[in-house]
Amino acid sequence: xxxxxxxxxxxxxxxxxxxxxxxxxxxxxxxxxxxxxxxxxxxxxxxxxxxxxxxxxxxxxxxxxxxxxxxxxxxxxxxxxxxxxxxxxxxxxxxxxxxxxxxxxxxxxxxxxxxxxxxxxxxxxxxxxxxxxxxxxxxxxxxxxxxxxxxxxxxxxxxxxxxxxxxxxxxxxxxxxxxxxxxxxxxxxxxxxxxxxxxxxxxxxxxxxxxxxxxxxxxxxxxxxxxxxxxxxxxxxxxxxxxxxxxxxxxxxxxxxxxxxxxxxxxxxxxxxxxxxxxxxxxxxxxxxxxxxxxxxxxxxxxxxxxxxxxxxxxxxxxxxxxxxxxxxx
Numbered sequence: 500x501x502x503x504x505x506x507x508x509x510x511x512x513x514x515x516x517x518x519x520x521x522x523x524x525x526x527x528x529x530x531x532x533x534x535x536x537x538x539x540x541x542x543x544x545x546x547x548x549x550x551x552x553x554x555x556x557x558x559x560x561x562x563x564x565x566x567x568x569x570x571x572x573x574x575x576x577x578x579x580x581x582x583x584x585x586x587x588x589x590x591x592x593x594x595x596x597x598x599x600x601x602x603x604x605x606x607x608x609x610x611x612x613x614x615x616x617x618x619x620x621x622x623x624x625x626x627x628x629x630x631x632x633x634x635x636x637x638x639x640x641x642x643x644x645x646x647x648x649x650x651x652x653x654x655x656x657x658x659x660x661x662x663x664x665x666x667x668x669x670x671x672x673x674x675x676x677x678x679x680x681x682x683x684x685x686x687x688x689x690x691x692x693x694x695x696x697x698x699x700x701x702x703x704x705x706x707x708x709x710x711x712x713x714x715x716x717x718x719x720x721x722x723x724x725x726x727x728x729x730x731x732x733x734x735x736x737x738x739x740x741x742x743x744x745x746x747x748x749x750x751x752x753x754x755x756x757x758x759x760x761x762x763x764x765x766x767x768x769x770x771x772x773x774x775x776x777x778x779x780x781x782x783x784x785x786x787x788x789x790x791x792x793x794x795x796x797x798x799x800x801x802x803x804x805x806x807x808x809x810x811x812x813x814x815x816x817x818x819x820x821x822x823x824x825x826x827x828x829x
Contacts, residue, residue, distance in 0.1 A: 532553060537814050546572075547718045595643040714758070715761070
């Protein structure tokens, strides 16, 4: 096994893996991203945390030992679920175990009963009480139901209808893993061990706090490659060209500030215009690299094929990363 694939598991007992499946998750891109992990940095920032695949990879490889992390997302359910797992792992495990046991008799009927009679009503009640869904009010029971629905719903999607209710249909899985107690405890330790702040906040507000020497990984909703692409449908409110342009200004400012920046995005024309050969980005020390990836969120499995993505960074590629890059290209 190459050094780029070694997981060191500093907390012991195996690696911590993402709790939720999330559109745009980065597990398949990790070998490419590892090429640009900085050898030394201060605080780690990830303002579009999603499944947290990069955070957990950094943790498993020992890069976050003794460091703080600031993780954020605009999705309150995601932030609320991770917060509940971090702060109350045992109650989450207990609720998940019950859901897994109840499911055995009729998985399909149980899925819709949990979604429509338990999850949505509890979620909506908490939102009414707080004038909007607040991650701080996300209970272990609600977190367990979200994990259950994510693991057993169609394609691991998170989607809300016009009324704000979760409406993903039942997924056809032969034997889904619903309650992985050992991994949930590892995730809780990973989030607690580096004092990870979990914030429901826009990326600009999060990154106002980043300083020289901090490592910032940004994985925004990807710019669509075509008019019919659905890269951004999992993000409430969308993430259009205006947002991509705002993000580019933030990335340039971070680089000027002395932050260590790594951004992933599609090779859509707008991303090429903003970063690849862009004079402002180049003056800030940013360069754009095209890397092979795999499209994983198309509903048609036959369309989930190899593509190229951009990695935009001001971090020198490590010697280990160069070796891994040659191995991946061989």
